[in-house]
Amino acid sequence: MKTYLVTGGAGFIGSNYIHYMFDKYGDSIRIINVDKLTYAGNLENLKDIEDRPNYTFVKADICDAEAIGKVFAENDIDRVVHFAAESHVDRSIKNPEVFVQTNVVGTAVMLNSAKAAWENEDGSFKENKRFLHVSTDEVYGTLPDDPNAYFYETTPIDPHSPYSSSKASSDLIVKAYVDTYKFPAVITNCSNNYGPYQFPEKLIPLIINNALAGKNLPVYGDGKNVRDWLYVMDHAKGIDMATEKGRIGERYNIGGHNEKQNIEIINIIIETLQELLPDSDPRKANVTKDLITYVTDRKGHDRRYAIAPDKIKEEIGWYPETMFKDGIRLTIKWYLENEDWMKNVTSGDYQKYYEGMYANR
Ligand code: NAD
Ligand code: TYD
Numbered sequence: 001m002k003t004y005l006v007t008g009g010a011g012f013i014g015s016n017y018i019h020y021m022f023d024k025y026g027d028s029i030r031i032i033n034v035d036k037l038t039y040a041g042n043l044e045n046l047k048d049i050e051d052r053p054n055y056t057f058v059k060a061d062i063c064d065a066e067a068i069g070k071v072f073a074e075n076d077i078d079r080v081v082h083f084a085a086e087s088h089v090d091r092s093i094k095n096p097e098v099f100v101q102t103n104v105v106g107t108a109v110m111l112n113s114a115k116a117a118w119e120n121e122d123g124s125f126k127e128n129k130r131f132l133h134v135s136t137d138e139v140y141g142t143l144p145d146d147p148n149a150y151f152y153e154t155t156p157i158d159p160h161s162p163y164s165s166s167k168a169s170s171d172l173i174v175k176a177y178v179d180t181y182k183f184p185a186v187i188t189n190c191s192n193n194y195g196p197y198q199f200p201e202k203l204i205p206l207i208i209n210n211a212l213a214g215k216n217l218p219v220y221g222d223g224k225n226v227r228d229w230l231y232v233m234d235h236a237k238g239i240d241m242a243t244e245k246g247r248i249g250e251r252y253n254i255g256g257h258n259e260k261q262n263i264e265i266i267n268i269i270i271e272t273l274q275e276l277l278p279d280s281d282p283r284k285a286n287v288t289k290d291l292i293t294y295v296t297d298r299k300g301h302d303r304r305y306a307i308a309p310d311k312i313k314e315e316i317g318w319y320p321e322t323m324f325k326d327g328i329r330l331t332i333k334w335y336l337e338n339e340d341w342m343k344n345v346t347s348g349d350y351q352k353y354y355e356g357m358y359a360n361r
Pocket of ligand 2: 201
C-alpha cells in the first residue's frame, strides 16, 4: 500500500486531488494531508472522506521543519504531492513576504525533510520514492496576443508577480535537489484551474458569487487578458500520472488547450446562470451583463497564458478530457447546489479581505 503525504490538501486543487485519488484507488492507498488551514484551507471540502481509515489530517505549517520531520518519522512515505502554497496573485501584490515564506521556504523544508527520510547512507535514495512539485504556468511570464505563441517546458522562466516569482523560485530549489543530490522529484506547471471548492477570490467563483448576489462583476483593465482554463479533475489526473510515469528531474506542462479572454468567461457565466436558475428564483432577473464593471487594472497584469501540453501527452499519455462548456456547467451547478459552502467561506475573514481589496478599485 502506497502512502501519500499531500500538502495543502484542504485547498482547492488539493481537495479535488484527494477526492480523485480515493475515487480511483479506494482502500489501496493511504493519504496523510498536511495543511496549515490558512484562509484558503477548508476542511469542509473533505468532509465526505474524513472518516476513512486510510485518511489522516495533520494541521501543520510546511515551514515547520520539526512538525514535517515528525510526519516522515512516523510514516513510511512513498509519495509527496506538494500543493501547499499561497496562491493568489492579488494577495501577493499586497503582501509578498508570506509568499516567499510559504512557497520558497516551505518547499525547501518539504524537500529537506523528504531527503532526510529517503536518503540511504551512501547518498542514494530508497527505491520508488517520488516528490511531485505542483507549480504553475505563471513562472514563464506572459505571452503576446499571437495565437501561435505557447509556453513550452523549454520557455525561459520569466515571472512577474510576487506569486509567480515565488513559485519559480520553488521550482528552482526542486531542480537544485535533483541536480545536486539526484533527489527523485518531478515538477508540473499547470494553467488556470476551475471547478468545485475554489475560493471565491479567483475569477470564476468570484463572478458566480457576485452575480448571484446582484453585485458588480469587476473586470480588470480591458478584460482581454487571456488565461488557459483546465477543469480541476483533469489536473488531478495529470498530477497522478506525472507522479507515477514522469521522468525524475523533468518538468511537464499541463494545460487545457482552452484559451479565453476574461470578458468571455464572464459572459459565459452570466449566460449559464440564466439557463440554470429557475424562473421562480428572484435572483435570475438581476443576473445580466449590466453588472459588468471595468475597474483599475492589476499591477503588472500578465497579458496571456497558453500551455503547449505536448510533452506530457507524448511521454505520459495525459491530455485534457473535459470540454470547457461541460466543465463550466458542472462548476456552476456545483456552486448553485452548495450555496452553504459559499456562505461559510465568504463570511468572516474573507469578507474583510474582499472589502480591502476592492475598496479603491
Ligand atoms: P489554494 O490557495 O486553494 O490552497 C492552498 C492550500 O495550502 C490551503 O489549503 C492552505 O491552507 C494551504 N497552505 C497555505 N500555506 C500553508 C503552509 N504554510 N503550510 C501548510 N499548508 C499551507 O491553492 P490552489 O489553487 O489549490 O493551488 C494549489 C497549488 O497548485 C499551489 O501550489 C498553486 O501554486 C498551484 N497551481 C494552482 C493553479 C490554480 O489555477 N489555482 C494553477 C496551477 C498551479
Ligand atoms: P485569477 O483567477 O486571480 O487567476 P490568475 O491571476 O492566477 O491568472 O485571475 C484570472 C484572470 O482574471 C486574470 O487575468 C485577472 C482577472 N480578474 C478580473 O478581471 N477580475 C477579478 O475580480 C479577478 C479576481 C481576476
